[in-house]
Amino acid sequence: MDNLTQLKYELIGHVAVLSMNNAPVNALSKTLSDELTATLDYISEIDEVRAVVLTGEGKVFCAGADLKGRSSVIKGPGDLPAHSRRTRECFHAIRECAKPVIVAINGPALGAGLAIAASADIIITSDKGSLALPEIDVGLLGGGSHAGRLFPHSTIRQMMFTGVRIGADELYRLGVVTQVTTPEELLPAAIALATNIASKSPLSIRLAKQTLNAIEDMSLRDGYRYEQDMTAAIAKTEDAKEAQRAFIEKRAPVFTGK
Template identity: 40%
Template sequence: MRGLDDLQRFQVEVADHVATVTIAAPPVNAQDRLFREECVRIFDVLGAETDIRAIVLAADGRAFSAGADLSERAGILAEPGGYARHNRLVRAAFDCIIECPKPVIAAVNGAAIGAGCVLALLCDILIVAEEAFLSMTEVDYGLAGGVRHVLRSFSPSDARLMIYTAKRVTGPELYRMNVASACVPKAQLVEEAKAIARTIAEKVPLAVMAAKRSFGLTEEMPLRDGYRYEQSQTALLAETEDTQEALAAFREKRKPVFKGF
């Protein structure tokens, strides 16, 4: 794809309006500066690409992502203003997924530790392999990141247990705790995530984007304000060709054909 043909930490494939972004940074898919820069570029490009309607974030190897590349820390500390620049890039690499207008499905195949755990939790939908696990190990290394992201997906008690103890939460536990939407054998993981993405891709594209926008904007709004905003989105969508096509197809009992963005 144009703009993504020189990636070193990721691979991107597109089929049926679904982009599959695969982390490919052996041996454990650790997140260094280049990883984060490419992540921002990928989701900016895919977010703007009109042919893409949903995204799967998967990983090669035994780990989804073992977290931040701690070997970079010494160099970051040695640079004047280095930590501020580093933190800004870390936020950007996470924000680009939250702010991507297309839904992102995480297919977590193995260990998702620290920044890798946050990367998975940032996605709209989480699918995990039976042998996968999430863990926040910051307390083991004198760090303290990820609290707010973990608190979005876990109960207050479970979030604190994870952060304070670096406990591993396995795939079956994540499913039981309603953190993950499905827990499947590893061999079925990516196809399960792609199947969800293909289903999303069949829906009215502008409506899906409006729904993701609503999730992001109304998360911390009072109920009445949030619902009022959602109603405004529905009113705007009612004037679009794809919404009118969806309603016509329903009346005529046929499959709709959407023009997209």
């Protein structure tokens, strides 16, 4: 990952730490979008990464779409649909990454930044973090669909109609984030959580995320049937047998991902 220009990549044990680095506010540019998508696709297919932490450099997580760079990307017919598709696929790359993605919100996550966070598996924030859909103030619409994965009906509409920011304490109260830290504790907390996940069977974690994504829009009957089928598949793996042996022998399991 030596060719990245707006995204930093660091491997800590089995955890990939990705830091958006498009100063000054980590706006989602064409370059950053492409680099996020490519990096997450790469991570999906390598064994050394078992969990991902995604955060932002500086004081802002992501201030949304790169409006200043928009004119250099959208120049003629066909450019807008291509740009919209690129943005959608960036969010899908987070959700569909085979490894769990933990978003660590270090500051405001606005518009596209909210969509990035909502596409992750787990969100934690520092006390400087916030989520908002401010597009109403610049003549655009934001990620209402993504906000729908995090917030109740009236909150989403208030956010979209007014651009109000929801701060860290309220995000925790609503259950949008699982933890609020100081700015200094944010990244260590996210890495600790990711390391915990990385210590589990990588095959089981992969299938667990695949299952949760698949059942999200299913009925209770269909969703639980799918879970049962995946449980049966996991039970046949070497990792499952190792987990059972380790439990009986009262030792830490050694997983191989098979």
